[in-house]
Amino acid sequence: MRSVAFFLALIVAAVPAAAQRLSDAVVPEHYTLWFAPDLAKETFRGRATIRAVVTQPGTSITLHAAELEFGEVRITSGGRTQTARVTTNDEAETATFTVPNRLAEGPVTIEVTYTGILNDKLRGFYISEANGRKYAVSQMEATDARRAFPSFDEPAFKATFDISMMVDRGDTAISNGRVVSDTPGPEPGKHTITYARTPKMSTYLVALLVGDFVCREGSSEGTAIRICSTPDKRQLTGFALEAAVHQLKFYNDYFGIKYPFGKLDIIAVPDFAAGAMENAGAIMFRERLLLVDPKQSSVAARKMVAIVLSHEIAHQWFGNLVTMKWWDDLWLNEGFATWMESKAVAAWRPDWQVELDAVAATQGALAVDTLPSTRAVRTKVETPEQINEVFDPIAYEKTAAVLRMIEAFVGPDSFRKGVASYLTKFAYRNAAGEDFWTEIARVTGEPVDRMIKSLVDQVGVPLLTIRQSCVGNSSEITLAQSRLLIAADRSSEPRTWTLPACFKTGDGTTGSTTRSTARCEVIERPTQAVKTSGCGGVFANADARGYYISEYSPEAVRDLARRPSSLTRVERLNLLSDEWWMVRALRHPVSVFLDLAAGLASDDTPAVLDALQTRLAFIAGNIADGPQRAPFQQWIRDRFGPVLAKLGLPGTPRDPDDVQARRATMMLLVGVSGGDAEVQRRARELARQYLANPASLGASLAPTVLQVAAVSGDRALYDRYVAKLAASTAQPEEYYRYFTALSWFTDAALVQETLKFALSPTVRSQDTGTLLRGMLRQPWARQATWTFIKDQWPALTAKLGVFQGVPEIVIGIASLCGAQDAADVRAFFVRNPIESVERSVEQAIDDIESCARVDARQSEALAGWLPR
Numbered sequence: 001m002r003s004v005a006f007f008l009a010l011i012v013a014a015v016p017a018a019a020q021r022l023s024d025a026v027v028p029e030h031y032t033l034w035f036a037p038d039l040a041k042e043t044f045r046g047r048a049t050i051r052a053v054v055t056q057p058g059t060s061i062t063l064h065a066a067e068l069e070f071g072e073v074r075i076t077s078g079g080r081t082q083t084a085r086v087t088t089n090d091e092a093e094t095a096t097f098t099v100p101n102r103l104a105e106g107p108v109t110i111e112v113t114y115t116g117i118l119n120d121k122l123r124g125f126y127i128s129e130a131n132g133r134k135y136a137v138s139q140m141e142a143t144d145a146r147r148a149f150p151s152f153d154e155p156a157f158k159a160t161f162d163i164s165m166m167v168d169r170g171d172t173a174i175s176n177g178r179v180v181s182d183t184p185g186p187e188p189g190k191h192t193i194t195y196a197r198t199p200k201m202s203t204y205l206v207a208l209l210v211g212d213f214v215c216r217e218g219s220s221e222g223t224a225i226r227i228c229s230t231p232d233k234r235q236l237t238g239f240a241l242e243a244a245v246h247q248l249k250f251y252n253d254y255f256g257i258k259y260p261f262g263k264l265d266i267i268a269v270p271d272f273a274a275g276a277m278e279n280a281g282a283i284m285f286r287e288r289l290l291l292v293d294p295k296q297s298s299v300a301a302r303k304m305v306a307i308v309l310s311h312e313i314a315h316q317w318f319g320n321l322v323t324m325k326w327w328d329d330l331w332l333n334e335g336f337a338t339w340m341e342s343k344a345v346a347a348w349r350p351d352w353q354v355e356l357d358a359v360a361a362t363q364g365a366l367a368v369d370t371l372p373s374t375r376a377v378r379t380k381v382e383t384p385e386q387i388n389e390v391f392d393p394i395a396y397e398k399t400a401a402v403l404r405m406i407e408a409f410v411g412p413d414s415f416r417k418g419v420a421s422y423l424t425k426f427a428y429r430n431a432a433g434e435d436f437w438t439e440i441a442r443v444t445g446e447p448v449d450r451m452i453k454s455l456v457d458q459v460g461v462p463l464l465t466i467r468q469s470c471v472g473n474s475s476e477i478t479l480a481q482s483r484l485l486i487a488a489d490r491s492s493e494p495r496t497w498t499l500p501a502c503f504k505t506g507d508g509t510t511g512s513t514t515r516s517t518a519r520c521e522v523i524e525r526p527t528q529a530v531k532t533s534g535c536g537g538v539f540a541n542a543d544a545r546g547y548y549i550s551e552y553s554p555e556a557v558r559d560l561a562r563r564p565s566s567l568t569r570v571e572r573l574n575l576l577s578d579e580w581w582m583v584r585a586l587r588h589p590v591s592v593f594l595d596l597a598a599g600l601a602s603d604d605t606p607a608v609l610d611a612l613q614t615r616l617a618f619i620a621g622n623i624a625d626g627p628q629r630a631p632f633q634q635w636i637r638d639r640f641g642p643v644l645a646k647l648g649l650p651g652t653p654r655d656p657d658d659v660q661a662r663r664a665t666m667m668l669l670v671g672v673s674g675g676d677a678e679v680q681r682r683a684r685e686l687a688r689q690y691l692a693n694p695a696s697l698g699a700s701l702a703p704t705v706l707q708v709a710a711v712s713g714d715r716a717l718y719d720r721y722v723a724k725l726a727a728s729t730a731q732p733e734e735y736y737r738y739f740t741a742l743s744w745f746t747d748a749a750l751v752q753e754t755l756k757f758a759l760s761p762t763v764r765s766q767d768t769g770t771l772l773r774g775m776l777r778q779p780w781a782r783q784a785t786w787t788f789i790k791d792q793w794p795a796l797t798a799k800l801g802v803f804q805g806v807p808e809i810v811i812g813i814a815s816l817c818g819a820q821d822a823a824d825v826r827a828f829f830v831r832n833p834i835e836s837v838e839r840s841v842e843q844a845i846d847d848i849e850s851c852a853r854v855d856a857r858q859s860e861a862l863a864g865w866l867p868r
């Protein structure tokens with residue numbers, strides 16, 4: 001699954017829900033499932049026949065079921081059929097079938113008729129609406145298959161599935177297997193579609209879709225691929241098909257195992273809680289992450305589609321073919337797919353430089369992992385709430401960063417062989433973390449098991465403090481390990497990991513630092529010394545492959561800032577990011593970071609400028625909020641205004657994408673954080689042109705123009721955005737351009753209007769959290785948004801459900817910045833505890849407190865550094 005939202009906390013210690021693990025007294029082998037959805041009534045009828053094996057004789061069978069009404073339940077074993085009495089446990093989400101006579105050890109068949117509801121909470125089997133009609137679609141991960149059919153709903157209970165659906169005559173239906181028959185009836189006005197039997201798989205991978213979906217067809221190495229959507233969006237499916245065809249071939253080659261699920265359907269659905277979901281052979285997507293206009297789309301939008309697609313297709317092997325035994329090893333699924341996603345895309349489109357995006361994405365993991373309330377990659381989870389909460393940047397981005405580091409250490413080909421061997425060994429079965437790292441260590445002959453274990457079972461991010469001394473023409477580099485924390489008074493604590501770290505130094509004469517001098521060492525002691533040739537400044541994360549933060553001396557950072565060309569693009573991005581953590585952890589004054597930022601102002605890499613812009617926006621919004629405001633804005637205009645002028649505004653839509661991307665970033669920096677009135681005026685002018693003629697601006701510049709224009713925009717402009725948005729529902733990229741821009745209006749009345757809009761029926765529940773999160777990020781809107789959230793909490797949770805939009809809102813709340821805010825957030829969630837966001841609330845509070853401390857402690861450093 002690709003989450004849109006992430007993360008969670010522990011203040012209130014709500015009473016833990018009852019553990020719901022099933023025993024293995026009965027083990028399922030095969031399900032035969034029949035569904036008859038009634039879209040008008042938002043209900044469905046179901047029949048399930050489950051073939052299982054009784055391992056411990058008894059008179060009852062307990063399995064999962066939630067919000068299901070049971071009809072007759074019959075159990076056959078040893079040639080005798082008995083009618084069962086049904087009792088349900090709503091809290092544990094189970095049903096128990098009890099028969100008068102004992103069930104013998106051996107095969108058993110459970111036949112159930114039941115009814116269920118097509119809910120509006122985007123979980124289980126649910127209702128989605130678009131174009132004036134209803135659709136029925138599913139999202140089973142993590143624990144919601146039990147809302148669609150009675151099941152042994154845990155990943156280790158793998159089984160085969162025969163699925164059929166009876167749907168309205170004019171509709172189609174899609175499931176995991178290819179269609180083997182489609183016959184009229186048996187009920188009037190209906191037809192019944194039967195799908196091929198699936199290979200053995202977990203219940204959370206079952207897919208059900210009903211509606212008037214239309215598909216574009218293709219194939220890759222003999223596997224049929226279809227990209228499907230609602231009929232109005234068929235013309236937007238071409239790019240995804242092209243990407244999927246390439247990726248399937250890439251993965252067939254990479255793993256050396258042919259795609260295991262027969263056909264591959266990829267479907268964009270109008271309402272979807274996650275970003276996308278890897279159901280075996282039937283991947284589902286949010287529309288905006290799959291559908292792009294062949295002519296008008298930006299590179300960023302196409303990249304996003306390719307990346308998410310690559311993630312979900314990688315899961316067909318990693319996750320679907322081999323599945324974690326239990327959810328505490330979710331990282332095996334998600335971290336692997338996240339690491340893999342850029343690999344297939346890099347092979348297809350090297351010009352997109354997705355390796356930079358991967359380094360940038362690691363920052364999402366560090367943002368959590370530098371907090372005292374972070375969690376270990378492998379965390380014990382029992383309840384659905386706890387399971388839902390571990391779909392976070394630790395499972396995804398931290399694990400991906402760890403795998404990237406290990407791959408670089410053992411070499412890509414050796415790592416690939418280890419992965420392929422692991423997949424072959426555990427195909428159609430389940431595995432735990434140990435199974436993975438033992439196999440990689442065995443195949444590569446390297447001690448990666450110790451490395452992975454130290455990073456997976458131990459919380460936090462390693463800080464390597466680097467000191468360099470020169471003897472003759474060689475350097476001695478001393479490395480001290482500790483854990484970096486940005487909150488509370490534990491700025492770092494002693495801790496040791498086993499890590500591969502790679503260094504490069506200049507030769508000491510020209511000041512140049514070259515790749516050839518890079519040297520890798522396994523770091524495993526609290527303090528360790530490494531000798532390298534040359535006395536030039538050391539860079540301690542060559543190729544930015546390591547999951548650790550490097551702490552240089554301020555002089556060393558300033559030295560690197562003076563010769564940025566001695567570092568590669570990913571290394572410059574890494575240096576900038578690491579230095580930012582020194583600011584957040586109060587280990588360096590912000591002035592060191594600003595010197596580095598100035599040194600990188602003319603960088604030609606969009607990802608570097610993007611990293612620069614977000615940090616400077618943080619300083620503008622949180623630190624330079626007093627008397628430093630005007631001089632800081634002036635500094636931004638002086639330093640970056642000429643860079644923007646050189647790039648030109650607006651340029652032409654035919655400019656190379658990286659030029660458009662850099663122009664957009666500089667426009668945001670100078671126009672918003674720099675408060676440049678002329679750039680804002682120009683943005684309003686360009687926005688009006690764009691509203692009249694979308695071809696007037698490059699697709700990569702347009703979103704930023706709309707945002708910067710909104711900063712000084714009035715109600716007339718706001719109304720035009722809202723009108724355009726309403727007219728763009730068939731064009732997701734265009735729709736979300738306007739949707740996102742609404743949170744950039746600074747006018748207080750318009751802020752209130754957007755907040756009301758977020759909760760209105762016009763906004764899909766999947767998007768409400770996203771919009772509020774965007775509002776919480778804006779310094780001008782965050783207090784009003786937080787007040788609105790508190791006031792409207794019952795309405796918000798009713799609209800969003802506690803499993804999807806609420807986690808996203810909590811992430812947004814982390815953007816508040818003040819000791820009083822932290823106390824207020826804590827008090828609010830004590831009054832309104834929600835188990836599915838316990839840890840993320842704690843993380844938000846840590847983050848808010850950290851921000852308040854940074855504001856208090858770095859303001860002076862900023863004032864001292866700014867020109868007077």
Ligand SMILES: [Zn+2]
Binds near residue numbers: 002315334337
């Ligand atoms: Zn995933």
